[in-house]
Amino acid sequence: MQQTPGIAHYETLTTSAWPALASEYLDGWVLRFAQGYTKRANSVTPLWQGDLPMLQKLDYCELRYQQQGLPVVFKLTPASQSLDEALAVRGYQLVDPSSVQTRPLQAGDFAFDAAVQSSDTLSEAWFAQFVALNNVSAAHQSSARQMLGSYACPTQFATLYHEGKAVACALAVVQFNTVLLYDVVTLAGQRRQGYARRLVGHLLAWAQAQGAEKAVLQVVAANTPALALYAKLGFIEQYPYWYRRQPV
Template identity: 40%
Template sequence: MTVISALEACAFNAWPARQTVFYEGWILRLANGYTKRANSANAWQPTASFDAVRSYVEALYQRQGLPTIFRLTPLAGDEPDRQLEAAGYQQVDPTEVMTLPVGNRRANGDTIILEPMRSSTWSDGFALLNGLDAIHRQQHNALLDTIAWPVAYATVYEEGQLIGYGLAVAEGDWVGLFDVVVAPAWRGRGHGRQLVKKLIEWGKTQGARQAYLQVTCSNSAALALYRSLGFETRYRYHYRVLS
């Protein structure tokens, strides 16, 4: 299995869909519409012409009452992107998948609490900080509760306030970082850096040798942070959405 395939598999497991449909080497993910990542068609080992795949995917997502979204990694090749662009699908959210050897990293994490289960405190704070309404909060919680591998939920405290959140999922040699966020008023003070290092440190205790994460190319602050920690881009992907 290539590194890209391995990372894709880990990320699928770490951010699970409610349902998965397989068609001609494509993985079609369904999760009630919460996040494009869990509600998109993804190439794995394509075996059919893309015309047939596109028709199948569009019919399935229409049946589910969801927009048709293709998530295109290097595993898809070039043809799907060309055909979708010609069909009027807009490119959105180009994203970098970055990795980092775990190594011997230590966080100054006295104010960071890790828990193996999702608590109401974590869920409430994360939803408030990200502006999730009741429906999206319920969908987010349902997604997190179906993760099969070990999870660490991180909460950052400062001056008696809950100011940051994140989670990590460990599977084999990999630990994935997700939902990393710090309250705007507390950014630029090193809290995000310590949060990331704390989650990576936890991953090492689970046997991980490499950390990975996904960050949109437009998030310049996050990219600068991750690069300063040593993360390097392994590959990129983007979505195609019918406008």
């Protein structure tokens, strides 16, 4: 794994800010388990160069996820090119090319929105909206609830309402001097009306009040509307990332 400036820092933040139910650290790699809920929380993230042979660690990861009844999934960046090549040789499928994007936060850039209801704790109402808007299956709702209720750092669970109806929700997490945004989603049929932009603006205003100086988000490269929204909000890509999934 190459030591590319900046990537290890952002990967540490984004891994920490989306908690798994259990994590195991292996010589610079983090193995994360969450009973199959989301790739991010059920994947291996290489964070830094270790000492053990790569193939030895790879064999161990395959064993551990097999014990959990899950395929091995690796979250990879340009810093892990040699691992990506080794996984390709093993037949691991490349899925969901994505982008890590950031923007600085400056006073006056964003303001609170009166149509947004938000809380620093996970409420039943917000979780119900989150489940509905993200189509979380019944089998994964218990894991999602545990994960979202486990934060020790400042968080904000936000919903934007229009005419009394929840039309968008999102989650913000502050770590170090950075706010990380997750699961910004708008109700189908209510998209392209500016709701997501208003919701993100509200969360960034909240983050500034917490002392955050920078915002970070991750977006799937194929999500063209989201990419356009974040570009308008001043986000720029820092580096790409992608997943490699073990063949069935």
